[in-house]
Amino acid sequence: MLQNRKKRLQNFFIVLFLSALGASLILFSLNSKLDLFFSPSEMLLAELKPGYRIKLGGMVKDGSIKREGTKVSFIVTDFEAEVSVYFDGVTPDLFKEDSGVVALGYFEDGLFFAEEIFAKHDENYMPPELMNMAEKK
Amino acid sequence: MIGEIAHFLSIASVMILTLVLIINIIFSFSSGHSNQLILSYKLFNQACFLIFLSFGIYIYLAITDDFSISYIANHSNSQLPIFYKITSIWSAHEGSMFLWIVFLTLWSILFVNYLSFEHPLKKGTMLMLTLIILGFLLFLLVTSNPFERILPFGVIEGADINPVLQDPALAIHPPLLYLGYVGFVISFSFITAYLFSGNLSYPWEKDIKNWSFVAWIFLTVGITLGSWWAYYELGWGGYWFWDPVENVALMPWLAATAFMHSLFASSKSNVLKAWTLFLGILIFALSLFGAFIVRSGIIDSVHSFANDPQRGLYLLGFSGFITFISLGIFAYRLPSMQSSKLIVTGSKESFLSMNNILMLTAIFSIFLGVTYPLILESLNGEKVSIGSPYYNTIFSPLILLTSIFIMISVEALWQRGMQAKTLFFAVAPTFLLAALALYLIWYFVEIFSLLAYVGIYSGLLIIISYFLKAALTIKNNSYLNKGSFVAHIGLGLLFFSVSMNSILSYQKNINLFPGDQQFINESIEEFNFLDLQNIKASNHDIVLAKILILQNGNSIYLNPEKRKYFARGQITSETAIHATPLKDTYLTIGDQLENGSWTFSLQINYFVKWIWFSSALMVLGILMTIFKKKIR
Numbered sequence: 001m002l003q004n005r006k007k008r009l010q011n012f013f014i015v016l017f018l019s020a021l022g023a024s025l026i027l028f029s030l031n032s033k034l035d036l037f038f039s040p041s042e043m044l045l046a047e048l049k050p051g052y053r054i055k056l057g058g059m060v061k062d063g064s065i066k067r068e069g070t071k072v073s074f075i076v077t078d079f080e081a082e083v084s085v086y087f088d089g090v091t092p093d094l095f096k097e098d099s100g101v102v103a104l105g106y107f108e109d110g111l112f113f114a115e116e117i118f119a120k121h122d123e124n125y126m127p128p129e130l131m132n133m134a135e136k137k
Numbered sequence: 138m139i140g141e142i143a144h145f146l147s148i149a150s151v152m153i154l155t156l157v158l159i160i161n162i163i164f165s166f167s168s169g170h171s172n173q174l175i176l177s178y179k180l181f182n183q184a185c186f187l188i189f190l191s192f193g194i195y196i197y198l199a200i201t202d203d204f205s206i207s208y209i210a211n212h213s214n215s216q217l218p219i220f221y222k223i224t225s226i227w228s229a230h231e232g233s234m235f236l237w238i239v240f241l242t243l244w245s246i247l248f249v250n251y252l253s254f255e256h257p258l259k260k261g262t263m264l265m266l267t268l269i270i271l272g273f274l275l276f277l278l279v280t281s282n283p284f285e286r287i288l289p290f291g292v293i294e295g296a297d298i299n300p301v302l303q304d305p306a307l308a309i310h311p312p313l314l315y316l317g318y319v320g321f322v323i324s325f326s327f328i329t330a331y332l333f334s335g336n337l338s339y340p341w342e343k344d345i346k347n348w349s350f351v352a353w354i355f356l357t358v359g360i361t362l363g364s365w366w367a368y369y370e371l372g373w374g375g376y377w378f379w380d381p382v383e384n385v386a387l388m389p390w391l392a393a394t395a396f397m398h399s400l401f402a403s404s405k406s407n408v409l410k411a412w413t414l415f416l417g418i419l420i421f422a423l424s425l426f427g428a429f430i431v432r433s434g435i436i437d438s439v440h441s442f443a444n445d446p447q448r449g450l451y452l453l454g455f456s457g458f459i460t461f462i463s464l465g466i467f468a469y470r471l472p473s474m475q476s477s478k479l480i481v482t483g484s485k486e487s488f489l490s491m492n493n494i495l496m497l498t499a500i501f502s503i504f505l506g507v508t509y510p511l512i513l514e515s516l517n518g519e520k521v522s523i524g525s526p527y528y529n530t531i532f533s534p535l536i537l538l539t540s541i542f543i544m545i546s547v548e549a550l551w552q553r554g555m556q557a558k559t560l561f562f563a564v565a566p567t568f569l570l571a572a573l574a575l576y577l578i579w580y581f582v583e584i585f586s587l588l589a590y591v592g593i594y595s596g597l598l599i600i601i602s603y604f605l606k607a608a609l610t611i612k613n614n615s616y617l618n619k620g621s622f623v624a625h626i627g628l629g630l631l632f633f634s635v636s637m638n639s640i641l642s643y644q645k646n647i648n649l650f651p652g653d654q655q656f657i658n659e660s661i662e663e664f665n666f667l668d669l670q671n672i673k674a675s676n677h678d679i680v681l682a683k684i685l686i687l688q689n690g691n692s693i694y695l696n697p698e699k700r701k702y703f704a705r706g707q708i709t710s711e712t713a714i715h716a717t718p719l720k721d722t723y724l725t726i727g728d729q730l731e732n733g734s735w736t737f738s739l740q741i742n743y744f745v746k747w748i749w750f751s752s753a754l755m756v757l758g759i760l761m762t763i764f765k766k767k768i769r
Contacts, residue, residue, distance in 0.1 A: 070648045
């Protein structure tokens with residue numbers, strides 16, 4: 001019986017060690033791998049380090065989409081502040097003026113360089129964050 | 138009128154199921170009389186049939202374009218082919234919930250009738266299933282009624298199914314996924330009944346083993362189909378996005394995989410009993426959590442249905458209630474379950490349980506990834522999203538550890554410990570061979586990424602160790618578990634191809650006028666925009682680009698499309714893919730610029746086919762395991 005107890009204790013410590021390893025991995029990842037979501041006005045207020053990846057959400061300003069070759073620039077607004085966004089690539093089908101957009105990328109020197117522009121399944125769908133903005137309008 | 142009949146049949150089913158519960162509560166005070174049991178089973182079967190009948194009529198209504206029913210009017214259209222009229226039923230919340238319940242009922246009726254009349258756990262299982270079906274049927278009828286009419290008059294034409302959902306893979310992806318999700322209701326109910334019965338010496342594993350395996354197959358195929366669809370339809374060239382809704386499908390999958398393994402250990406050497414029971418409960422609890430996440434709209438995702446707090450609250454309450462019953466009785470029985478047998482260090486089951494813990498760690502980290510943004514927002518209003526970097530960082534060490542344990546367990550024996558030294562020498566060749574292969578890959582590819590290399594190495598460890606083992610068994614003419622062999626090769630191949638895909642694939646953005654051509658790189662010598670064509674299809678307009686690509690001396694014709702659907706005015710892109718065994722040439726058409734030129738996104742995606750293939754191997758392995766037992 002004593003043998004068993006010792007064994008159980010040993011197993012317990014193995015499990016404890018693995019769980020601790022898992023937990024520390026998770027905490028480490030959570031700290032460094034989060035993409036904070038900002039509206040343009042929030043982003044301008046936040047003091048972001050260069051090279052810090054964030055998500056920017058808002059409405060594409062009417063008449064602001066300019067294309068040159070594969071490069072696209074447009075203005076994202078939350079009706080309080082505006083930010084110019086630059087992107088190289090093919091935009092999603094549901095990306096259009098006067099509708100919601102979420103861009104993942106970096107804010108540097110007053111401009112936003114997007115790595116990804118997000119598409120949605122449904123033209124009626126809006127992220128909850130943008131819903132609040134549209135209501136404010 | 139027909140719609141009301143279907144509606145009435147569902148309500149009648151609710152009443153009969155309630156009756157089953159009441160009868161059994163009343164008679165539980167008297168000793169179990171066989172007439173009472175016969176009555177319960179008959180009523181249960183009838184209630185199930187009423188649900189099937191109701192759904193059958195609903196399909197008929199969808200085919201015959203009954204646009205007086207609000208749900209059909211909003212999601213179907215008279216111009217749709219019959220196939221999509223049927224699949225439009227599960228293109229949104231109400232109808233897909235209905236389908237979910239139909240499958241729940243299907244599994245339930247099959248399993249209850251599979252158990253013989255004398256089976257000691259038949260009654261308990263049936264009652265638990267009755268409770269679950271009843272709860273979800275009420276949820277359907279009260280909060281999301283698919284039979285609701287547009288009063289007083291229906292509309293003439295339906296609003297059409299979302300165009301991106303008009304696709305064969307997506308039409309069968311939800312049914313298969315749901316079959317997998319709800320399939321684990323069997324192990325859940327059976328385990329709960331087993332724990333209530335109190336007779337813990339009963340060998341419960343054998344009754345549900347194959348049922349769980351089949352459910353696992355559906356879940357795997359469902360997830361793979363969804364991933365395949367996302368790859369060719371969404372035009373991003375990705376196959377997995379760590380989207381919350383993908384994550385809530387992955388969690389029960391991981392739990393189910395852990396469950397299958399510990400079920401093996403539990404029936405083989407009588408260890409891990411309590412742990413296996415816990416996993417059996419956990420799978421369905423995670424499925425329910427998934428249903429809550431998707432259907433409450435609490436999380437922002439491309440998949441989620443419209444936000445409705447009432448639905449969320451009901452689902453959370455009911456799922457919590459069911460899980461509480463099951464985990465409650467589990468906790469109550471736990472003290473009497475302490476088996477005197479312990480896992481021997483260095484035995485096969487010791488490494489298997491290590492991987493069980495790792496899989497649970499993976500589940501927990503996904504769970505945290507899904508819920509953390511919610512927690513953070515409710516705490517301090519900060520909005521965050523958690524994407525692939527988080528999961529990649531966590532999964533790559535987990536995958537490496539898992540692979541090492543798998544590799545060692547290939548050499549280890551059931552119930553017998555092995556010396557660390559013996560084991561070390563047994564696995565050393567694999568370590569070295571995998572390292573050599575990794576070096577060769579680095580030599581030819583000349584790209585380095587730590588995360589991807591960890592993944593490649595892990596995959597190689599599994600594949601090489603199993604092949605060495607197979608070679609050895611053939612030489613010694615000894616026993617090899619072929620199902621396990623095939624499934625684990627599939628897993629190794631999955632790690633390998635996902636990692637190779639991440640380092641090799643690349644993308645080029647192109648801007649061209651029709652009739653022009655462009656040099657891309659050494660392997661793609663020419664990208665030729667031949668022509669543009671306008672085509673009219675039954676429910677949409679097509680702009681089709683004709684592209685000729687000269688790749689390593691071969692001519693490849695690709696025709697990506699832009700479609701505009703009449704009913705919703707929605708625009709979608711159709712990707713053109715040229716597939717070879719090693720890589721896909723993947724082309725999407727973008728927008729037309731003011732000067733008349735068009736943009737394209739050209740992607741070269743490596744090893745994508747292999748990802749689907751490895752998932753097929755895993756399914757094949759499990760199928761072999763199921764049928765091996767039948768033959769014997």
